[in-house]
Amino acid sequence: MTHQEIYFTNEVKNALNTVLSQMDKNYVFVLTDKNVKKAIGEDVIADLVADAKAIIEIEPGDVNKNLETVQLVWSKLQQGGATRKSVMVNFGGGVVTDLGGFAAATFKRGIRFVNVPTTLLSAVDAAVGGKTGVNFNGLKNEIGVFKEAEAVIISTRYLASLPESEIKSGYAEMLKHGLLKSTEAYNRLLQFDFNDNAGSNLLSLLEESVNVKREIVIQDPLEKGLRRALNLGHTAGHAFESMALHKGTPIPHGYAVAWGLVVETVLSHTERQYPSSEVYRLAEYILTHYGAYHITCDDYPALLDYMAHDKKSENGEYNFSLLSSPGNITTGCVVTKEAVEAALDIYRDLMHI
């Protein structure tokens, strides 16, 4: 995997044009979705790339992150005369960057793409690391490839247009990165003032956070080992997310991760001596900023089943990445069903359920 350029700047247009001017190319296509267009403005998008061959617009939301939408993108590329020397700029949240990356990676066996994430979640997570993909037959990200963007331009410029829940959703992934990095990085995140989200402080926290992920991905691009550290909070988080989806009351990914982090720091305590004071500190923070996801004992069998069939799990076992302290993670921790159930009990206590 080649080295990917990441720019941290609010001068998005300048950075993008610098990136594009360095590429040997013919046409540039911009991909975005209807929500992004509405929130950020058609004129702003049109102004980004002066000589864009076309602006391709898709329907927003995870429900449209599928093969039908990919086919629409491929058709628009064909209609615009895209060749192997064309470049696509994915301008949007995780759906746009994941789906656009996959569409580009498979068009004529691969054209290059640049990601410009417009949400905190895609900035911190989806736009970096080469995971592209779409949902298929009800399974998330079931179809995709590993292919890195040529460059990613990360800013806080577009975050003001987002609802607070979107910011918090992305912030949960930043908390995860802080926990993976060090006590100091984690402390900086817990001290951050949420109301200052457009400030330069957030951009520097974002840079630190993205670099945590980048360092891990460089060491393990194809998720054979170390990269599973990034799964912290996600085994339980995905279970919450899948169950909520199945019940018809979906929850944002980042909120699911936030609650998943509580469950998995509890497991970290019982399995790897993660300090109980740190478990309490996180649980309080999450409860204050994210509220609680309500579960009862009756939900345990479904949650356990989701966890056992996580994409990263291999043999139907309960497999977690767990901390012994902030900055010290062990991947591939297999725990018993009873331990998971106990962690769910403690989660409910901590969340005052």
Next chain:
Amino acid sequence: MTHQEIYFTNEVKNALNTVLSQMDKNYVFVLTDKNVKKAIGEDVIADLVADAKAIIEIEPGDVNKNLETVQLVWSKLQQGGATRKSVMVNFGGGVVTDLGGFAAATFKRGIRFVNVPTTLLSAVDAAVGGKTGVNFNGLKNEIGVFKEAEAVIISTRYLASLPESEIKSGYAEMLKHGLLKSTEAYNRLLQFDFNDNAGSNLLSLLEESVNVKREIVIQDPLEKGLRRALNLGHTAGHAFESMALHKGTPIPHGYAVAWGLVVETVLSHTERQYPSSEVYRLAEYILTHYGAYHITCDDYPALLDYMAHDKKSENGEYNFSLLSSPGNITTGCVVTKEAVEAALDIYRDLMHI
């Protein structure tokens, strides 16, 4: 791109089981099509991999090399419980290896696959080199990725069940490889007795031929330069093939390449002093074994248009890989429209049209 293992043997089952036994995996899925099953026998396929989780069967032919079929394969993999540790064995011709490779390369962001080509064309061409893909919106191989099989097992074992036209179709690609390699390699091919197609002589010619392609692909896996040498005969050949398809009278790919080689050796003569005696020798051989593809002056505009819009062409120019002698190729030769028209005139003379 990792190094790909290629086995040349008629002990296919042994080789396949050796390959599979060396892989850390859970389930093996076999992909084939209905024609292959009929020609080679369901029992033979079932016997190949004793503990296959499922044999996935697709409809045969280029007309089914599309996203609908890929979705069927993905669904069957899901139904069979395939995980990232599963392996797919693509057993068939070019449609099975191209489509199966793409389906595997994109399922859960990529599972491993092994190719067992059953036609001469797929053995010599499609199964080696990492090109996977399907047709889309009427364009051939428009969607795909570069991803090599873990291993390819090449034999002449299944060729006896093929019609002669299939053998000749593959043989045209071998002639191309001979022209790229050396006068000696090329001579060996012209001297081969077509009626001995199941013999070991063909297997050794096949090995030499595949190695020509492999050496080029290793040097240029992503088709940035040298690999375009493999395009010899294909710019004109694809034009014949596309025109025939458009007229509703499709011709086999290898036949199109054979006739394309005649056109492009003529161009090699006029542009790069390729010996005229060699042009005559090839034209005679092709006329004897493949007959002629009939074209008139009225077909020239369409043929020229197809050539200018070849996937490997960049700016609507006429771009060829041309020989100065067998073994000496130059890629990226831009020639004039008049030179192409003159070559088509000479092609018609040589083919007695």
